Amino acid sequence: MFEKSTWIRLPRNVVVGHGVLGRVREAVDDLYLDGTPLLVTSPTPYELAGERVATQFEAAGVEPETTVVEEASFGAVEQVMAAAGEADADFLIGIGGGKPIDIAKMAADELDLALVSVPTAASHDGIVSGRGSVPEGDTRHSVAADPPLAVVADTELLSAAPWRLTTAGCADIISNYTAVKDWQLAHRLKNVEYSEYAGALSQMTAEMLVERADSIKRGLEESAWIVVKALVSSGVAMSIAGSSRPASGAEHLISHQLDRIAPGTALHGHQVGVASVVTEYLHSGTDGEWRSVRAALESLGAPTDAAELGIEDGAFLEAVTTAHTIRNRYTILGDGVDERAAREAATVTGVIGGD
Ligand SMILES: NC(=O)C1=CN([C@@H]2O[C@H](COP(=O)(O)OP(=O)(O)OC[C@H]3O[C@@H](n4cnc5c(N)ncnc54)[C@H](O)[C@@H]3O)[C@@H](O)[C@H]2O)C=CC1
Ligand SMILES: O=C(CO)COP(=O)(O)O
Ligand SMILES: [Zn+2]
Numbered sequence: 001m002f003e004k005s006t007w008i009r010l011p012r013n014v015v016v017g018h019g020v021l022g023r024v025r026e027a028v029d030d031l032y033l034d035g036t037p038l039l040v041t042s043p044t045p046y047e048l049a050g051e052r053v054a055t056q057f058e059a060a061g062v063e064p065e066t067t068v069v070e071e072a073s074f075g076a077v078e079q080v081m082a083a084a085g086e087a088d089a090d091f092l093i094g095i096g097g098g099k100p101i102d103i104a105k106m107a108a109d110e111l112d113l114a115l116v117s118v119p120t121a122a123s124h125d126g127i128v129s130g131r132g133s134v135p136e137g138d139t140r141h142s143v144a145a146d147p148p149l150a151v152v153a154d155t156e157l158l159s160a161a162p163w164r165l166t167t168a169g170c171a172d173i174i175s176n177y178t179a180v181k182d183w184q185l186a187h188r189l190k191n192v193e194y195s196e197y198a199g200a201l202s203q204m205t206a207e208m209l210v211e212r213a214d215s216i217k218r219g220l221e222e223s224a225w226i227v228v229k230a231l232v233s234s235g236v237a238m239s240i241a242g243s244s245r246p247a248s249g250a251e252h253l254i255s256h257q258l259d260r261i262a263p264g265t266a267l268h269g270h271q272v273g274v275a276s277v278v279t280e281y282l283h284s285g286t287d288g289e290w291r292s293v294r295a296a297l298e299s300l301g302a303p304t305d306a307a308e309l310g311i312e313d314g315a316f317l318e319a320v321t322t323a324h325t326i327r328n329r330y331t332i333l334g335d336g337v338d339e340r341a342a343r344e345a346a347t348v349t350g351v352i353g354g355d
Contacts, residue, residue: 007242008239008240008242009130009146009147010147010239011117011150012149012150013027013031013150013151014153014232015027015152015153016151017225018155019154019156020154021049021118021152021154021156024053024056024093024116024118024152025057027150028091033149034090035089036062036063036065036087036088036089037062037064037065037091038064038065038066038084038089038091038093039064040080040103040104040107041067041096042068042070042096042100043068043070044096045095045097045100046068046095049095049096049118049157050095065083065089067080069099069100069103071099072099072102072103072134073134073136076103077103077106077110077132077134080092080103080104081107081110081111084113089113091108091113091116092104092107092108092111092113092115092116093116093117093118094108094118095120096118096120097121097123097165098126098127098268101126101127101148102126105117105126105130105131105145105146105147106132106134109132109144109146114149115149116148117151118151118153118154119153119158119231120158120161121158121161121165121166121169122153122165122169122224122227122228123165123172123267124168124169124172124231125169125172125230125231126235127151127232128147128148128231128232128235128236129235129239129247130145130146130147130238130242131143131144131243133244133256135260138260138326139326140256140327142244142248147239153224153228155221155222155225156221158227159219159220159221163218163301164270166223166227167269167270167300167301167302168267168268168269168270168273169230169231170209170230170269170273170300170301170302171270171272171274171297172231172247172273173234174210174276174297174300175248175249175252175269176206176234176247177206177276177280177289177293178276178279178280178283179245179247179249179276180202180203180249181249181283181332182245182283182331182332183199183246185283185330185331185332186329186330186331189330190330192245192330195241195246198237198240198246199241199246201234201236201237201240201246202237202247204233205230205233205234205237206230209230209300210296210300212226213299213300249332250279250323250331251272251275251278251279252272253323253324253326253329253333254271254272254275254278254319254320254323255271255272255275256323256327257318257326258315258316258319259271262315265310266303266309269302270302270303271309273297273303274297274303274304274306274308274309274351277293277304277351278290278320278342278345278346278351279332281348282337282345290349294350305350305352306346306351306354307354313352316346317339320333321342324337
């Protein structure tokens with residue numbers, strides 16, 4: 001008897017384009033949401049976009065509340081839940097980079113409230129995913145949550161953000177190559193469930209982004225358009241999979257370790273990009289595809305080595321050799337990479353040993 005079932009949660013409305021920040025309230029109306037919104041944001045995004053979103057509701061006679069989160073943590077999720085309770089909020093709007101959107105997503109899920117995602121940076125593929133990524137002690141949780149009901153991505157706002165945020169989003173997408181390889185490996189060796197559709201979508205998203213690298217340039221609003229579409233597509237792959245597997249493998253574990261070893265030094269997307277050069281080498285060896293991964297990062301203006309991340313060689317190696325411990329997710333790191341092997345991989349690929 002065939003008893004398999006799945007439940008794929010996807011956003012209903014994806015609104016992308018020039019000036020769409022001014023249409024957040026319209027997007028909310030289109031979802032038949034009413035009542036008081038709680039805006040969940042971080043300091044810079046609040047100034048850049050939060051106030052403008054609040055004004056749209058005020059003009060319609062609704063007084064939105066705002067809570068500002070400083071970090072991605074379970075404490076911040078609780079802060080948002082408490083703020084939603086105090087404000088008697090009817091739905092949440094996450095405004096900012098990956099951290100406030102993740103926190104808003106998880107709080108909305110806990111409270112059974114709808115969420116609208118308003119990214120202010122094209123820096124990560126969590127803008128529509130049904131996941132929240134949060135560190136806790138020695139581990140890093142990838143928490144299931146309802147995806148946003150709508151995402152409103154204003155290309156004018158995103159292209160005015162510091163360019164490094166956009167190159168971080170590109171690198172988060174490039175890392176899909178190795179994430180999919182890790183997922184396939186875990187499927188072969190550990191019988192982890194694999195979705196051909198999610199794997200193919202994730203990989204194709206990376207390929208299409210790299211093919212369009214020539215159109216992704218600082219100051220070009222079309223760049224934000226191309227990158228956002230890739231971020232949405234990658235987030236949908238995660239929703240289809242019901243896991244972050246299509247977009248998060250060993251390179252993400254290494255990046256999560258870097259967040260602990262060298263907090264606040266480099267952007268998530270940049271870290272996963274550099275780490276994927278090394279994990280691609282571990283997958284396919286000296287003559288393998290690590291050069292293509294590095295070239296793709298370079299063509300999109302993302303860092304390709306530890307020095308560009310601002311991370312010391314020793315710290316990078318520590319992250320590689322300890323990354324397997326932080327999550328029960330089988331990857332090319334297996335049960336751990338020996339220090340000499342890590343050094344060899346990072347040196348051959350030019351990730352460490354630079355100036
Ligand atoms: N849930 C998921 O599926 C995913 C979650 N993530 C998570 O997202 C986080 C990384 O996202 P980031 O955006 O890099 O972090 P972030 O939210 O800390 O933003 C990075 C910086 O950019 C600033 N910023 C945002 N918009 C700006 C603008 N328009 N102009 C100037 N500055 C602006 C922020 O204030 C912050 O200082 C990590 O915690 C990562 O684990 C990443 C990918 C997928
Ligand atoms: O960053 C991610 C995908 O780009 C997801 O990260 P997690 O695996 O920690 O949820
Ligand atoms: Zn990521």
